[in-house]
Amino acid sequence: MSQKRIAIFGSTGSIGRQALDVIAANPQLFSAEILTAQTNDELLIKQALQFNPNMVVIGDEQRYLNVKEALAGTSIKIFAGEDALEQVAGMDSYDMMLAAIVGYAGLRPTLKAIELGKPIALANKETLVVAGDIIMRMAAEKRIPIIPVDSEHSAIFQCLVGEGRNKIEKIVLTASGGPFLGKKPNFLVNVKKDHALQHPNWRMGAKITIDSATLMNKGLEMIEAKWLFNLAYEQVQVLVHPQSIVHSMVQFEDGSIKAQMGLPDMKLPIQYALGFPQRIANDFPRYDFRKPGTLTFEEPDIKTFRNLGLAMEAMKQGGNMPCILNAANEIAVYAFLRNRIGFLDITEVVERTMGTISFIEKPTLEQYFETDGEARNFAASLLHM
């Protein structure tokens, strides 16, 4: 394998930082071509000095001068602002984009990379949740692979290699259940941010950790999986598997089930996506089945964790409904992280937004953008009540 030039969109987040660890550990295989950050200029500067990328983008224009000053004397090109993300994504100097910007903001640069025919290592869920039909159609037209970085989707992707046209009967996404597994609404109503940010198995960013606690994360993953693997909504199931060892499973039409497993460590799916189709030897800790151990699976409690039920409903309805769900959830989760609303209010905001914004069965990309804006505005208006 020749050296792959990786454009990391969102290099200062949890996925971005771990991707740079992978690149640092495998300099013969990878280089960092583009690094981008929204606000964390300090870390971006540090990363740029270590990895010497061709370009960096700082989203927050207020911080442009800081970055420029710190990187003076290097040959690194520096850009600032939201539009620059899209422009840099449109430059033909990289071999693969790691789309690791959290939330809806990751959509536009990813679209640009696909237009350009660049393979995508996709860590941004919202890209497919919001506009999965359009994204997957574009990727198919350009014949580029979308390699998922989420551990669940990576698991399924790994189980599907070599299966050719063999049909999937169903997939089972496993869920750790989050920190509040087994709890009921009378407990959840009082949950505070700090508690919700303690995930039992996975180290992740704040937004996704809250989504894991509400199970919205699993709902977004169901929608993402539906698009990635071209499934009908009935083919996508979720089971709670508190040990987080089985990362997900595929059942084929002959009844055979394939699963991918390992310790919960995001570096593995990140490395897999960057290296695909080549696996890369490493010394990450191994799961030891010989420790007397038990793997359990149970139905999720969607009566208590209503976000998951709402996501299933949005997946079933299709059209712009997942986009509405996602936008409202993003607004609500950030409000929760700022202590403005309670844990169960997140669900209220999502449900009311889904019930209000106009449904469109086959939206254009423009209509997705409009839906997103409307849903955010409406969700935000609910916070002021």
Place this chain on the structure above:
Amino acid sequence: MSQKRIAIFGSTGSIGRQALDVIAANPQLFSAEILTAQTNDELLIKQALQFNPNMVVIGDEQRYLNVKEALAGTSIKIFAGEDALEQVAGMDSYDMMLAAIVGYAGLRPTLKAIELGKPIALANKETLVVAGDIIMRMAAEKRIPIIPVDSEHSAIFQCLVGEGRNKIEKIVLTASGGPFLGKKPNFLVNVKKDHALQHPNWRMGAKITIDSATLMNKGLEMIEAKWLFNLAYEQVQVLVHPQSIVHSMVQFEDGSIKAQMGLPDMKLPIQYALGFPQRIANDFPRYDFRKPGTLTFEEPDIKTFRNLGLAMEAMKQGGNMPCILNAANEIAVYAFLRNRIGFLDITEVVERTMGTISFIEKPTLEQYFETDGEARNFAASLLHM
């Protein structure tokens, strides 16, 4: 896929009968070209009348006239005797051989099919246990696939499709533990045939069911896996998994583990091997992870089940040692099935034979045949003590 003509060597055994069920259920995909049986002429006749193969072979020459008479008026060609197995295997009228003859007798016809460049669906363990190095080298030269039918090896094969040159770190063969899991020698010493023939999870023939009770079956599978997947002996592990849902696992050099799972039903790996690379839709019962269920894994007790330790030792030594192990075990198991020796005596016979027959590091095929004969004679001599 055009219709594949299948030569079933051992059509009246457990695997052969289930393979014919698969063929009967998929007449557009498969036909039975050759059927063979050792002694069960009645079933062979019934199968021949149903599937109208081109040829049948009855191993026991005494039964030739029965078969001939029963199939008079059909165009089916009838052969008899051990040599006929090899001759028929050398005819170029089939597309794939299902090697399902139990024990050492399956080796020669399989060799013939490989020489002829026919893909092999391999249900006969002994072929690889005895002469794995030679068989796999021949198959590689002829560029034909050896597709395992054993559920464990099929699981690993399924996990390896599409992995290209990605390196295996280790494989884990799962073992149900058999009917005597958790028992100690003071219990095993009194075990009788009827009890040993009650396997908790799998319906199989008598020889393999006893081998499952002694764990020799798992030892033979380790040796088979070593050859099939080109591994060093340290890369082959066994874990007891009493639920028999995870059929086996592969860990790659990046630490990622893939497993294949399902209900214990031999029809699935049989169908997979016959149809490979195409999976075939079916209505076999599905495993339901939603039933509150637990999957457990533990180390095998090789102090009690010493056959497994002997097999590991034979695998490690290599050369003709697995051949000696296998030959002695075959003699001892049939003696046990005839109530001539006790359950723990099987291990004694194997161990003493391994300690007696001359070790050859790189045997020729002829030397394997000689070793087999010597080991059988010596093992048989122990039964008269």
